[in-house]
Amino acid sequence: MSHKYHVFVCTQQRPAGHPRGCCTSRGGGQRLFDRLVGQISERNLWEAGISAAQTSCLGFCKFGPAMVVYPEGVWYTPKSEADIDEIVQSHFIDGKPLDRLRVYPAK
């Protein structure tokens, strides 16, 4: 099976007071990754070629929580489980990136 999308979710944790902070302390991290995996599984999106992986720092901490979708290179900053659900519906099911939660870290 070829993959349609690879989704990477930053689950980096840094100590309190670290100058860069981390996606976990900004409300993201493991719980959002777990929600994404749950949605992919419940909605049978593995079969559609959508896979997810957790990752350490993606280098865009100030935009965090950080999540990126390849091959397009679309970046999101989901802050809640409901945000994950909205991205899954819009981007992976309807095929339309969700403008409301997009960020443009390269700009």
Ligand code: FES
């Ligand atoms: S800690 Fe998540 S992008 Fe750096």
